[in-house]
Amino acid sequence: MTKQLELASEEKSRTTRAIVAIIGALIILAFMPIFIRVSESEISPNATVFNFSWIGTVFLLLWNGLLTLKSRESVNSKPIEQSPYTPKNLVFLLAIGLFTTAIGVLWSWSLVKTSVANSELLHSITPLFAVLGGAIFLGQKFDRSFVIGVGIALAGAVGIGLDDISIAPSKLEGDGLAILSAIFWAVSLLVQEKLRTHFSATTIVFWCSALSTLFILPIILVTGDQLFPYSGNSWLSAIFIGLGGVLNMILTAYSLKWLSSGLVSTILLLNPTLTAILAWAIFSETLSMLNLLGFVVILLGIYLVISSEGGVKTT
Template sequence: MRLSLLSFRSSIGSITPFFATIGGWLVFKQRFDRRFLIGLVLALLGATTIQIEDLLKSSNNFIGDTAALASSVFYAVNFLLLEQLRTKFSVEGILIWRCALGTLFMIPVVLIFSDQIFPISWSVWLAVISLAVVSEAVGHGLVVYSLKNFSSGFVSLVLLLDPIVGAILAWILFSESLSILNILAFAVIIEGIYLAKTGKGADKPSIKEQNT
């Protein structure tokens, strides 16, 4: 049941591209054509279909579902803010300030709930360094870099490929099976991303287009 609930909230979190697209349209006057919107809907349906079995089994939990929905909204706001910052600052500058501010806010929390601030073993240090290099510098760095040329709605849509990559790696490394439903969902997500990319709204408009 816990896995079902987690999957359900994960599916709620996958609607981040919807909020990023709506936010870009309402706040920053970004334009999206029908092709982009159809691709958005297809990709979201595919992402939801991946979790369809767990969705049918999950029980209602208002607090947990609301938290998942709120996290999706805040994640979309994060993309929109990064998109605007990317027009003025470099990737390195954004990442450095992001980490610095995050550290500043988290230190008091750590001091309140724990006496240990730094890792005490080499294995934990290795895990922390790996997170910093792989997840933050490479992973988040590529996301921030892409926001120079693509809209936050499209970038967040591309990140729906995460479960596909994870499932393929699990299939290769751990011999986990893939159902026909999963494969069809993957195909729908990829098709949705393709439609969105070839529609209006994926690429950042030029200065000339913004003034028209």
């Protein structure tokens, strides 16, 4: 009985840490469109993705180097990780690199071709693809409460975006890129969830960043785009995108060990509302009742998803 209580307590603690991690990722993600826009005032979307990738890769190399040195200094230290680099897992890692590159390129170009409001709204359909993919490819089972919770959260997110969405033929290309980015984001979450049974969060993110750098560099060289920004503000934006993006990915990958992709993507639906709240707090922008109502509706949906079967993984 005591052992069962200890396991239940440990499981609850892990779930709490995973939820805190994805909320941290959510806060970082809320700032990303602003810094991407600043970066793209001087360099192309492809170059923005390149800078995000290489800065993140260098940061993770330094971080892993420090961890290695620390483990060697400890007499009783154990290997941080025993990662089985089987052919199947290598294919998954290669795929996650491709997906990361596609997400960054499609999202950056969507912000050029369409409005931020349109891009954020179309990204809100990610949980739909994540839940369907989890059920089809990972064999996950979701009860009625989970499905209803995702539906409520989606309705809240769409309701917020409808107030600012702009329907124009000139923006259809950007809208399509945003939808593709949402699909790739859902697939990326599913692949990361699969890989988390074998690799740590930092290992997965390192491969994402390193492979994305290798994939995007030839594209920039062919197109002749400028690789690096030239002003101080744009460099600061690029550094934030790189470091913040990597931290966001690590927190997200960590949470996928204990939470399903459907739940993680549903929690991330709070991103547009959080961005609006930050704009209100920092820039004194108007915060409409629709934003607040949508925030409450999304929270209700997230509560139903967390409390249902399929959202939180059990051991």
